[in-house]
Amino acid sequence: MKVLVCISNVPDTTTKITFTDNNTQFNTNGVQFILNPYDEIALARAIELTDGDKGTVTVINVGEANTEATIRKALAIGATDAVRINAKPHDAWFVAYQIAQYVKANPFDLILTGRESIDYNGSKVAGMLGELLDLPSVSIIKKLEVDGDKATVEREIEGGKEILTIPFPFVAGTAEGVAEPKIPNMRGIMSARTKPLEVLEAVEVKTNSEIISYETPAQRGQVKLVAADDTAKLIDLLHTEARVI
Amino acid sequence: MSVLIYTENADGKFKKSTFEAVSYARAIADQNNTSLIAISIGDVSNNELNLLAKYGAEKILNVANAQLKNFVNQAYASIIAEAAKKQSADIVVLSNSFSGRGLAPRLGVKLDAGVVDGAVSLPDQSGGKFTVKKNAFSGKAFAVVELTSVNKIIALTPNSYKIIEAAKPAQVEDFSIEVKASDFKAMLKEIVRSTDKVSLPDAEIVVSGGRGLKGPENWGMIEELADLLGAATACSKPVSDAGWRPHSEHVGQTGIAVSPNLYIAIGISGAIQHLAGISSSKVIVVINKDAEAPFFKVADYGIVGDAFEVVPKLIAAIKEHKNVA
Numbered sequence: 001m002k003v004l005v006c007i008s009n010v011p012d013t014t015t016k017i018t019f020t021d022n023n024t025q026f027n028t029n030g031v032q033f034i035l036n037p038y039d040e041i042a043l044a045r046a047i048e049l050t051d052g053d054k055g056t057v058t059v060i061n062v063g064e065a066n067t068e069a070t071i072r073k074a075l076a077i078g079a080t081d082a083v084r085i086n087a088k089p090h091d092a093w094f095v096a097y098q099i100a101q102y103v104k105a106n107p108f109d110l111i112l113t114g115r116e117s118i119d120y121n122g123s124k125v126a127g128m129l130g131e132l133l134d135l136p137s138v139s140i141i142k143k144l145e146v147d148g149d150k151a152t153v154e155r156e157i158e159g160g161k162e163i164l165t166i167p168f169p170f171v172a173g174t175a176e177g178v179a180e181p182k183i184p185n186m187r188g189i190m191s192a193r194t195k196p197l198e199v200l201e202a203v204e205v206k207t208n209s210e211i212i213s214y215e216t217p218a219q220r221g222q223v224k225l226v227a228a229d230d231t232a233k234l235i236d237l238l239h240t241e242a243r244v245i
Numbered sequence: 246m247s248v249l250i251y252t253e254n255a256d257g258k259f260k261k262s263t264f265e266a267v268s269y270a271r272a273i274a275d276q277n278n279t280s281l282i283a284i285s286i287g288d289v290s291n292n293e294l295n296l297l298a299k300y301g302a303e304k305i306l307n308v309a310n311a312q313l314k315n316f317v318n319q320a321y322a323s324i325i326a327e328a329a330k331k332q333s334a335d336i337v338v339l340s341n342s343f344s345g346r347g348l349a350p351r352l353g354v355k356l357d358a359g360v361v362d363g364a365v366s367l368p369d370q371s372g373g374k375f376t377v378k379k380n381a382f383s384g385k386a387f388a389v390v391e392l393t394s395v396n397k398i399i400a401l402t403p404n405s406y407k408i409i410e411a412a413k414p415a416q417v418e419d420f421s422i423e424v425k426a427s428d429f430k431a432m433l434k435e436i437v438r439s440t441d442k443v444s445l446p447d448a449e450i451v452v453s454g455g456r457g458l459k460g461p462e463n464w465g466m467i468e469e470l471a472d473l474l475g476a477a478t479a480c481s482k483p484v485s486d487a488g489w490r491p492h493s494e495h496v497g498q499t500g501i502a503v504s505p506n507l508y509i510a511i512g513i514s515g516a517i518q519h520l521a522g523i524s525s526s527k528v529i530v531v532i533n534k535d536a537e538a539p540f541f542k543v544a545d546y547g548i549v550g551d552a553f554e555v556v557p558k559l560i561a562a563i564k565e566h567k568n569v570a
Contacts, residue, residue, distance in 0.1 A: 013498050013518045017385040037499045092360070093353065118383045118498055122362055127318075127350030136319055136431040139347035142492065152434070156493065157343050158255070159444030162316070163435040170431070176485070176492040176500065208359035208394035212376060215387040217524050223531070223541050228550030231562040234530070237546060239566065242528045244450070244507040245474060 001055035001146075001168075003046040004108040006099055006125060007074055008036040008089070008117040009067040019214045026119075026214065035070045037181070038114025040077070044179035045144055046112055047078040055109075056080040060102060062087055062095045068197070076184035076192035087202035092120075096128035097205045103133055108169060110151070115140045115173040126173040136170040142177035248274040249334035251325050252285045252297055253344055259293060262340045262403035262447055264300055269406040270338035271301030272367055273399075277336075281413075282306065284328045284420065286321055288314045291417055298415035300408065306332075306420035312429070315436065316344050319428040322351035327422045329356055329396070341400035342446070349400040358396035365405040365525070383498040384521040403447050404504045405525070445494065448477035450507045451526075453496060455481040455519075457512020457533065457552055461489035466556045467511065473563045479503070481513045497522035512552045515540025532556070 011017070012032040020027045035043075046057040059074040061067050062085040071082045085098045103111065111133075116123035123139055130137025142161065143154035153172060155162045184192070226234045238245045250270035252263050267283065274281040283302035285294055287309070294305050308324055325348065329337050337352055339345045341363050353360035363380040365387065374391055377399060381388035445451065452471040454464060464478075471478045478494060485495035496503055498518040508526035513519060515531070515538055523529065524543070531544040534551045541547050548555050 011382070013521075015382075015385075016517070017382045019386075092350065096350075096354075120381055120388065121383055121502070122360075123346045124350035124353070124360060124362060127347055128354050130319070131322070131351040131354035134427070137347065137351070138318065138431065140343055155343070157436070158260070158447055159442060160436065160438035161493075162433055163437070164431050164433055166431045176495060208357070208392060209361070210391045210393060211388045212374075212391045213389045214381070215378070215389065217384075217386070220529070220543055220545060223544045223547045225541075225547050225549065228548050228555050229558070231548070231555065231558040232565065234546060234548060234559065235562045235566045238507065238528070238530070242507070242545065244528045245563075245566075 001050055001110065002108045003050060003055060003057045004103065004111045005039065005043045005046050005057060005059045005074070005079065006111065006113040007039040007043070007059050007061050007070065008114070008119070009033050009061065009063050009070040010036045010117050010119045013037065013118065017216070023214050024212065033070060035073050036114050036117045038116060038118070038174060040181040041176065041178050042112035042114055042174040043074055043077055043079060044182045045174060047182060048179055049146060058083060058108070060085070060099055062089045062098050062202070064088055071197060072192045073184065075195045075197070076188040077182050078188060081196040081198070083198045083200060085200050085202050090207050091209045092122045092124035092128060093209070094205060094207050096125045096132060098202055099125070100129055100132035101203050102200070103129070110168060111171040113171070113173050115175040123173055126171045130171045133171070136166050138164065138166065138170070138172045140175050141172045142175055144172065144174070144178050246277065247280045247282055247332055247334045248277070248336045248338060249325070249329050249332055250281060250283050250302065251337065251339040251348065252283050253340055253342060254285065254287050254289050257287065257289050257293065259296060260447060261408070262342060264408045265403065265406045266338055266340045266401045267297055267300040267302060268409040268411070269367065269401050271409070271411050273336060273338065274301070276368065276370055280304070282332050282334060284308065284325060286313050286324060294417045295415070299410055299412050301411035301413050302415050303413045305415055305417045307417050308420050310421065315433050317429055317433070318347040318351065318431065320424045322348050322355060323424050323428050324422055326352055326355035328420060335395055336397045336399065338399050338401065341402050345400050349398050352398050356396040356398070357394060358398045359392035359394040360398040360400070361390050361392060362400040364399050364401050368399070380502065380525070382521070384502050384524045402504060404449070404506070443475060443477040445477040445479055445501055445503060448503070448505050450474045450476035451479050451496070451503055451505045452476045452509045452511070453479035453481070453513060454484065454511050455513030456483050464490070466560065470556060470560055470563070473560060473567070481519050510540055511556060513540060514538045515543065
């Protein structure tokens with residue numbers, strides 16, 4: 001089985017998010033970038049599925065040269081090889097379009113993405129890839145089991161789950177539950193340096209969205225503390241002041 | 246031009262988030278002086294369909310077909326895109342639900358449309374631009390996105406827009422199109438619903454527990470409190486990582502982002518990753534025995550105290566409040 005895992009390079013989860021240039025640019029100063037946590041889950045499952053010479057795992061990233069540390073991390077975790085499309089990831093459509101062009105020339109049995117990137121939280125690339133490649137797509141899965149020429153997946157829904165069977169090839173966005181992220185071992189880290197990383201130029205495509213500015217959430221006022229033995233007071237405040245119960 | 250709203254149902258009933266999206270779409274139609282057309286797919290009664298008129302739908306397209314009773318991502322996307330073309334809709338609105346997140350990107354490609362998912366407020370159409378504010382950095386910020394395409398798709402975050410009554414006379418019309426067989430490759434085997442529980446992304450009140458609760462055996466009081474408030478239960482990442490609670494309850498940067506009216510955090514210290522997922526909650530209550538817990542800095546109300554003493558008292562106080570009310 002040939003698996004493609006689409007990966008993003010995102011700010012570490014502990015990052016304090018600030019902006020510059022009159023709130024039009026994300027301030028990357030001092031920010032540590034990591035492999036998107038949901039993509040780590042996708043990668044871990046891809047490695048499990050192909051373990052023991054049962055296939056290969058290719059990771060693909062649309063990004064500039066500064067994402068290579070993250071790509072090498074994915075190789076250290078256990079991907080077979082990597083592709084970087086050399087371009088700024090303008091928006092989900094741009095990224096999906098680039099990856100779709102690559103897949104049209106290099107078919108895969110299974111294409112995984114994380115359910116969303118933790119920077120722009122789009123969860124769009126999986127669905128767009130599905131549409132561009134005329135393949136089924138499942139946006140947020142919690143489980144993925146292979147059963148011959150098809151897979152059984154669990155899709156998250158509000159207040160429950162759906163169990164689906166899908167023939168290969170298809171596209172899915174992975175969430176927690178699909179696999180536990182893997183930590184690279186020393187052999188992985190050593191071999192990552194020499195694994196193939198192909199750099200391709202981007203294809204030109206019209207984009208249709210633009211981030212024009214950012215805002216940070218409104219600051220809350222000072223917390224109102226209520227004594228531990230006066231829970232009735234808290235209920236009263238929630239009822240009469242906050243009006244939420 | 247017109248605005249098309251896809252009205253998602255669960256077991257034949259429209260959810261609150263669907264009515265929120267209808268109200269939101271109505272307001273967009275008003276901004277543009279145009280009509281609002283709803284499309285429903287599945288097995289929904291006429292009575293239920295007519296509810297859409299109450300929130301401003303002027304035409305209700307009903308796609309009733311046994312093959313489409315349950316959600317099929319590709320087929321639903323084909324139908325909605327076709328309806329948008331036939332109705333000359335240049336703006337398509339839907340809820341940013343789990344299914345909506347599957348549909349929006351496919352619709353974007355089919356209609357050559359820019360997509361804003363996780364929208365939190367109405368579009369700003371001043372100065373010849375069309376911009377929409379959306380969640381970004383997992384709740385740590387918002388991004389204002391300009392859609393530069395003619396067609397536009399907007400997926401609205403649940404609990405971020407109020408339901409507004411704006412009754413219009415409306416007709417329900419049957420709508421059907423041929424859907425190609427290859428749109429049905431994904432086959433639904435089973436739907437498992439935890440019927441006794443309030444769904445976390447839709448919940449108006451969320452009661453959430455952290456490591457301070459010491460173990461899964463202590464969740465009884467969290468569930469009792471949630472039941473009394475009609476709330477969903479949630480947890481922090483260490484709790485789901487330890488297997489005390491299912492991953493589907495994990496709220497935070499790498500879990501689910503919620504925006505309830507009331508978020509009650511019990512025994513959660515308030516790591517930046519957790520706060521990211523809950524920052525758009527309208528009111529936050531924190532119960533923690535550590536007065537220095539960072540969570541108090543973003544809370545509206547707080548109790549410094551041991552959860553094992555405070556929560557039972559809180560439960561008693563709510564029961565008392567309910568008796569009086």
